[in-house]
Amino acid sequence: MLIGQSVIAPSAAATIFYSPWFPRQGDEFSAVMQCLRASGAVTFTCQVKTKNAEDSDSAATSIGAAFAITTTVGATTTAVRTGCKELVRYEFSAKGTGSDQWIHFRSNSPLWETN
Numbered sequence: 001m002l003i004g005q006s007v008i009a010p011s012a013a014a015t016i017f018y019s020p021w022f023p024r025q026g027d028e029f030s031a032v033m034q035c036l037r038a039s040g041a042v043t044f045t046c047q048v049k050t051k052n053a054e055d056s057d058s059a060a061t062s063i064g065a066a067f068a069i070t071t072t073v074g075a076t077t078t079a080v081r082t083g084c085k086e087l088v089r090y091e092f093s094a095k096g097t098g099s100d101q102w103i104h105f106r107s108n109s110p111l112w113e114t115n
């Protein structure tokens with residue numbers, strides 16, 4: 001069984017990828033990320049994006065500043081966000097300092113504070 005997601009982190013430019021959209025389920029949520037394994041020095045950040053259902057993906061706006069995900073194995077990073085529209089997703093960015101850098105991480109579903 002595979003748990004988590006592996007991402008190659010090139011040194012030339014950051015790799016950017018997105019989670020699927022998920023519906024808002026409250027006024028506030030906590031994002032929880034955990035590094036399972038990393039090679040070398042990888043800069044790994046997460047930005048929370050939000051939009052309404054009728055908006056295009058390019059119209060999504062950021063909620064708060066991007067937060068760095070700790071690349072220490074087993075370390076957990078948590079960020080609280082408010083101001084969500086109807087849909088929310090994560091935008092991940094990974095960049096290495098040398099060639100063949102990578103990170104394997106997992107992101108649990110957001111923990112919503114119900115109204």
